[in-house]
Amino acid sequence: MKSMTGYAALDRDGRRWELRSVNARGLDLRLRLPEVAGLEPAARAALGAVAARGGVTLSLRLGGEAAGAAPRLDLAGLDRALDALSQVAARATQPLAPVSAAQILGLRGVWEAGEADPPPLDALVAALGELTTAFAADRAREGAALRAVLAEQVDEIAALTDRARALGAARADHMAEAFRAALARVAEAGLDERRVATEIAALAVKADIAEELDRLDAHVAAARALLDETKPAGRRLDFLTQEFNREANTLCSKAQMTEMTEIGLALKAVIDRLREQVQNVE
Numbered sequence: 001m002k003s004m005t006g007y008a009a010l011d012r013d014g015r016r017w018e019l020r021s022v023n024a025r026g027l028d029l030r031l032r033l034p035e036v037a038g039l040e041p042a043a044r045a046a047l048g049a050v051a052a053r054g055g056v057t058l059s060l061r062l063g064g065e066a067a068g069a070a071p072r073l074d075l076a077g078l079d080r081a082l083d084a085l086s087q088v089a090a091r092a093t094q095p096l097a098p099v100s101a102a103q104i105l106g107l108r109g110v111w112e113a114g115e116a117d118p119p120p121l122d123a124l125v126a127a128l129g130e131l132t133t134a135f136a137a138d139r140a141r142e143g144a145a146l147r148a149v150l151a152e153q154v155d156e157i158a159a160l161t162d163r164a165r166a167l168g169a170a171r172a173d174h175m176a177e178a179f180r181a182a183l184a185r186v187a188e189a190g191l192d193e194r195r196v197a198t199e200i201a202a203l204a205v206k207a208d209i210a211e212e213l214d215r216l217d218a219h220v221a222a223a224r225a226l227l228d229e230t231k232p233a234g235r236r237l238d239f240l241t242q243e244f245n246r247e248a249n250t251l252c253s254k255a256q257m258t259e260m261t262e263i264g265l266a267l268k269a270v271i272d273r274l275r276e277q278v279q280n281v282e
Helices: 039-050 075-091 101-105 121-166 168-189 193-206 210-227 234-254 258-278
Strands: 006-012 015-022 027-032 054-062
Touching (some): 006 121, 121 234, 168 258, 210 234
Parallel strands (some): 027 054
Antiparallel strands (some): 006 015
């Protein structure tokens, strides 16, 4: 299991690489790379190999010589500057102080910006390979910690389900007593006891929670299997939390007993925590 969040950085040959990811519904790649032919497709392929989901941002900052070459003398600009100085000297009414070469080189337009040669693609791809390896390892480490948290929460759901099942006999007695009291009130009111008894029996069938508990057991088994998956399982786990929540809601609506209601509410609380953590799973 891998987390969708991760980070890696690499300093190589005066270049600073950074790779980070956050939660996202799908795979969202954001590349901030210099203009080097073939680099972007290579980066997309490398990132697709280590990430199936997440908002992934890759940046490369060039430094040193790779950031830009030294400025170069613009000979045409120098000629223009010298010609302008000659015109100034010709028009001057008084002799002018001599101008040094250093002063001429300081004039605007004499220099032009140098262009650095692009970094070699092979070197960039090799560095990118190291970066993505570290990035995948970081997401795997976070995923292992996340799996431990999720497993603990699934175990808590299983324990609460067992507690609910253990209350079955006490709940049956509680409901039988409630039904007897209802029948006594019906008898006092002079209503048709047979019909009312039939209705109460139907309510008792509807109040049965055996199916909900069995489905919770099945969901727990499915969640544990997904936690052991090596392939991305985040979306399937997210769907499973919805199924967990549906059974917990039904359990609360059928509870008809304070202790069972408390278990249902505890289930909803742990399922909500599970859902939040599942959003981090790839």
